[in-house]
Amino acid sequence: xxxxxxxxxxxxxxxxxxxxxxxxxxxxxxxxxxxxxxxxxxxxxxxxxxxxxxxxxxxxxxxxxxxxxxxxxxxxxxxxxxxxxxxxxxxxxxxxxxxxxxxxxxxxxxxxxxxxxxxxxxxxxxxxxxxxxxxxxxxxxxxxxxxxxxxxxxxxxxxxxxxxxxxxxxxxxxxxxxxxxxxxxxxxxxxxxxxxxxxxxxxxxxxxxxxxxxxxxxxxx
Amino acid sequence: xxxxxxxxxxxxxxxxxxxxxxxxxxxxxxxxxxxxxxxxxxxxxxxxxxxxxxxxxxxxxxxxxxxxxxxxxxxxxxxxxxxxxxxxxxxxxxxxxxxxxxxxxxxxxxxxxxxxxxxxxxxxxxxxxxxxxxxxxxxxxxxxxxxxxxxxxxxxxxxxxxxxxxxxxxxxxxxxxxxxxxxxxxxxxxxxxxxxxxxxxxxxxxxxxxxxxxxxxxxx
Amino acid sequence: xxxxxxxxxxxxxxxxxxxxxxxxxxxxxxxxxxxxxxxxxxxxxxxxxxxxxxxxxxxxxxxxxxxxxxxxxxxxxxxxxxxxxxxxxxxxxxxxxxxxxxxxxxxxxxxxxxxxxxxxxxxxxxxxxxxxxxxxxxxxxxxxxxxxxxxxxxxxxxxxxxxxxxxxxxxxxxxxxxxxxxxxxxxxxxxxxxxxxxxxxxxxxxxxxxxxxxxxxxxxxxxxxxxxxxxxxxxxxxxxxxxxxxxxxxxxxxxxxx
Numbered sequence: 001x002x003x004x005x006x007x008x009x010x011x012x013x014x015x016x017x018x019x020x021x022x023x024x025x026x027x028x029x030x031x032x033x034x035x036x037x038x039x040x041x042x043x044x045x046x047x048x049x050x051x052x053x054x055x056x057x058x059x060x061x062x063x064x065x066x067x068x069x070x071x072x073x074x075x076x077x078x079x080x081x082x083x084x085x086x087x088x089x090x091x092x093x094x095x096x097x098x099x100x101x102x103x104x105x106x107x108x109x110x111x112x113x114x115x116x117x118x119x120x121x122x123x124x125x126x127x128x129x130x131x132x133x134x135x136x137x138x139x140x141x142x143x144x145x146x147x148x149x150x151x152x153x154x155x156x157x158x159x160x161x162x163x164x165x166x167x168x169x170x171x172x173x174x175x176x177x178x179x180x181x182x183x184x185x186x187x188x189x190x191x192x193x194x195x196x197x198x199x200x201x202x203x204x205x206x207x208x209x210x211x212x213x214x215x216x217x218x219x220x221x
Numbered sequence: 222x223x224x225x226x227x228x229x230x231x232x233x234x235x236x237x238x239x240x241x242x243x244x245x246x247x248x249x250x251x252x253x254x255x256x257x258x259x260x261x262x263x264x265x266x267x268x269x270x271x272x273x274x275x276x277x278x279x280x281x282x283x284x285x286x287x288x289x290x291x292x293x294x295x296x297x298x299x300x301x302x303x304x305x306x307x308x309x310x311x312x313x314x315x316x317x318x319x320x321x322x323x324x325x326x327x328x329x330x331x332x333x334x335x336x337x338x339x340x341x342x343x344x345x346x347x348x349x350x351x352x353x354x355x356x357x358x359x360x361x362x363x364x365x366x367x368x369x370x371x372x373x374x375x376x377x378x379x380x381x382x383x384x385x386x387x388x389x390x391x392x393x394x395x396x397x398x399x400x401x402x403x404x405x406x407x408x409x410x411x412x413x414x415x416x417x418x419x420x421x422x423x424x425x426x427x428x429x430x431x432x433x434x435x436x437x438x439x440x441x
Numbered sequence: 442x443x444x445x446x447x448x449x450x451x452x453x454x455x456x457x458x459x460x461x462x463x464x465x466x467x468x469x470x471x472x473x474x475x476x477x478x479x480x481x482x483x484x485x486x487x488x489x490x491x492x493x494x495x496x497x498x499x500x501x502x503x504x505x506x507x508x509x510x511x512x513x514x515x516x517x518x519x520x521x522x523x524x525x526x527x528x529x530x531x532x533x534x535x536x537x538x539x540x541x542x543x544x545x546x547x548x549x550x551x552x553x554x555x556x557x558x559x560x561x562x563x564x565x566x567x568x569x570x571x572x573x574x575x576x577x578x579x580x581x582x583x584x585x586x587x588x589x590x591x592x593x594x595x596x597x598x599x600x601x602x603x604x605x606x607x608x609x610x611x612x613x614x615x616x617x618x619x620x621x622x623x624x625x626x627x628x629x630x631x632x633x634x635x636x637x638x639x640x641x642x643x644x645x646x647x648x649x650x651x652x653x654x655x656x657x658x659x660x661x662x663x664x665x666x667x668x669x670x671x672x673x674x675x676x677x678x679x680x681x682x683x684x685x686x687x688x689x690x691x692x693x694x695x696x697x698x699x
Contacts, residue, residue: 060424062416064381065392069413072396072405077222150284157286161385168288172385175296182300185293189285196284337543344495344537345557345609346529355556359547438547440591 007174007184014170015191021084021156021166022195025091029152032096037103038129051100058097064158066090071162087159095152102148106140107133139211146203150196157192167191228407231398235411238394239419245308245390246377249315253376254369256320261327279321287318288382295386311383319372326368330361363435370427374420391415448473448645449494449613453517454503456489456669463489465669466503466517471647476639478660478677479649482692486669487649488540491615494647495537496528507531507613533561536611540618542598544590550577550601551586554608562609569608576604580634596627600634607638614638616648628652635659653696657681665689 039051058066070086081089110133118128160169171188175181263275282290291314298305305313334357342352381392395412399405447470456464463486471477479487492498493505496512502520505512510531513520523531545553554573558564564572577586580600590598599619606614616635620628632655638644639659650656656663656677663680665673665688673680673689684690 056421057417060417060420061413062378062381062392062420064379065409065413065416068381068392068396069409072399073409076404076406153284154286157288158382160288161382168286168292171289172292175292181293181296185289185297188289189281189293192285192289193281335541335543337539337541338545340492340495340497341537341539341543341545343497343532344535344539344606346532346561347557348561351560355560356545435547438589438591 007178010170010174011167011184011187011191014165014167017084017164018156018166018168019195021087021091021159021164022153024088025095025156026149026152028088028092029095029099032092033099033103036096036100037107040100040104041107055097055100058094059101061094063090063094063155064161066094067158067162083159083162083164086162087156087164091152091155091159095148095155098151099148102141102144103137105144106137109140110136139207142203142207142210146200149199149203153192153196153199223410224404224407227402227404228411231408232411234394234398235391235408235415238389238391239415241308241388242377242380242390245311245315245380245383245388246373249312249319249376250373252312252316253319253323253372256316257323257327260320260324261331264324264328279324282318282321283325287314287379288385290314290318291382291386307383307386307388310386311380311388315376315379319376322372323369326365326372327361329368330365331357333364334360359435363431363439366431366434367427370423370430373427374423377423378416378420446473447471448508449647450504450506451490452504452506453515454490454493454505454513455501455517456486456493456498457501463669464493467666467669467671469664469671471645474642474645476646476659476661477648478656478663479647479666480651480653480656480663480692480696481666481672485666487666488617490666491537491617491647491649494613495535495615496532507534533609534611535613535615536606536609537615537617538599538602538606538619540622542590542595542602542622544598544601544605546590549587549589550582550593550604553590553601554605557605558608573604573608576607577601579637580604581630594627595623596630599623599631603631603634603638612643613645613647616646616650618649618651620650620652632659651696653681653693665692667692 036051036055039047040055042048042051067087067090070081070090071083074081074086114132114136115128118132123132156166157168159166160172163169167188171184175184178184260275260279264272264279266272266275291311294314295307295310298310338356338360339352342356347356380388380390383390384393384396387393391412392409395408396405398408449469449471451467451469453466453468454464455462455466463484467486467490469490479490481487489498493500494507494512499522500513500515500520502515502518504514504516504520510523510527512523512528512531514523515521522528544550545556548556551570551573554576555564555566555569558569558572559566562569574583574586577583580603582597582600582604585593585597585601588597590601593601602619619635620631623631632652635646635648635655636659639646648656648660657680658677660677663673663675663677664671665680665684665686667688673684673686675684680689681693684693
């Protein structure tokens with residue numbers, strides 16, 4: 001128990017770094033997911049195919065190898081990223097690709113009737129997209145969002161292998177020094193679990209607040 | 222820039238490591254498929270306390286990073302007198318972690334079978350075991366294939382994490398080569414490409430399996 | 442034809458789904474061999490009645506009896522379920538055809554019809570298949586015995602569903618809105634099969650339906666259930682031409698005009 005108290009600063013700093021990486025890579029991933037999701041529905045064939053290739057590439061790479069490459073291999077092209085930058089960019093790229101599938105699925109789930117109704121009323125394509133389709137698609141994205149967030153959270157732990165001083169990295173350090181395996185790792189697992197629960201609760205809350213106009217509970221689908 | 226000659230020369234070493242990666246992935250996958258079954262049964266137990274506890278454990282394991290779980294077991298087991306090789310530890314952690322995912326996949330598959338099928342089996346006086354064997358299981362398998370396949374590929378791509386407990390798999394070898402020759406570009410790029418190609422191939426195989434299963438009776 | 446000994450008896454049966462009472466102390470006696478049509482608005486409890494008989498739903502109070510065997514034994518206040526063996530016995534005597542067909546999608550028509558005879562009645566494959574072919578021929582599906590449900594029309598699927606229920610040689614056949622999920626042009630083929638079944642004197646048939654014209658022609662007796670109670674119970678001629686209750690008249694007027 002004392003070991004936990006002594007190590008608390010390391011654990012705290014590790015948690016802060018984990019959260020920082022989590023939030024930053026989430027922002028990058030969200031932007032990429034929306035962008036790619038939209039591009040994949042573009043009317044221009046070349047754009048659609050290019051976006052698809054990009055997505056398939058980043059969905060197919062191993063996150064660990066990707067982070068490793070950005071940190072250790074990129075310098076050979078003259079670009080030297082800090083470990084944290086490499087982690088944020090790597091996670092953002094990979095989870096942006098995964099996210100684009102969620103976005104695409106959500107947009108397709110909005111019934112084609114909505115497009116037809118909007119066209120009949122004289123909306124332009126862009127107007128329809130932004131004021132009719134996206135709001136509905138956004139709500140459809142929420143259920144898978146919880147899952148994606150957890151995947152991303154677990155991804156931040158991978159950053160430890162490129163020496164980002166996040167929670168997993170710190171915990172391995174502490175255990176190496178103190179050999180107090182059980183208390184440290186249990187504490188760390190609980191911290192991750194806590195963050196995961198907080199994330200999913202937030203998404204549920206968002207689902208409920210924004211989905212008020214829906215007749216049935218969102219989980220029924 | 223990219224030294225192709227160098228890349229070619231290290232390919233054999235990486236290829237050998239690929240075997241380790243595949244062995245770990247495939248054994249963990251099959252173990253996960255097995256572990257998922259008792260977890261599912263416990264989760265669906267009539268006893269509220271049992272199902273709630275199981276749900277909690279499954280949730281906990283799924284929501285926490287596999288790397289921490291890996292370290293945990295790797296460092297904790299010797300303290301209890303259990304000495305497992307790094308590979309065995311890796312397979313154990315992967316199979317339990319993904320076993321939890323599989324139990325949820327099984328659960329979703331079970332729930333995808335329409336309620337009416339169960340009703341009909343009661344009406345025809347089919348026993349519970351016969352209902353599962355002849356009616357429910359064959360219908361459950363169809364949605365399980367893509368989900369399980371998806372996790373297989375995920376598992377495959379997470380094997381580099383085992384490098385941190387010194388399992389000699391693909392990324393371990395690339396990092397070793399990189400440190401050895403002071404050139405990381407070629408080994409890691411090759412490693413990445415190998416992963417990419419193999420996961421795309423696997424995705425294709427899964428889609429084929431999905432297409433082939435039950436194509437006689439499904440409205441394709 | 443119709444003997445006066447009741448084969449099915451519902452006595453003060455009350456069924457609740459949560460806060461909603463779907464059947465209110467309902468009494469109903471059905472003699473052997475009777476063809477009973479049950480009509481009523483949605484949510485009136487008609488399907489629930491059939492499902493209780495088929496042991497698919499539980500009961501909060503009252504008695505449900507088939508012949509001398511009680512599925513549920515009780516009074517207005519409470520009830521006790523029968524043991525597993527009795528329930529299984531009663532189940533064997535009853536067959537049911539469902540609104541959504543519920544055919545096994547991974548089996549051909551022939552396999553669908555013969556599955557239960559093989560697994561439950563322990564018939565040999567040859568015997569079960571022969572019987573299945575015979576039944577499928579009688580429902581007009583002889584040329585589709587090896588077809589899978591996904592490739593059959595709704596009417597064809599339902600006819601297979603009827604053959605499947607008959608393959609177990611039930612004494613009582615329950616038809617739960619069996620044409621409601623069909624396109625109008627497919628309803629007729631299913632009704633002809635039912636008409637053929639009605640000609641069998643020894644089969645007791647309970648049919649929940651919205652097909653008023655058919656009910657009038659096929660049934661010996663019509664029950665109108667509304668709000669969990671039997672509002673009117675009469676032979677078809679009287680029921681449709683001279684209903685006694687106002688609720689019945691309102692219902693018939695709404696249905697006929699639609």
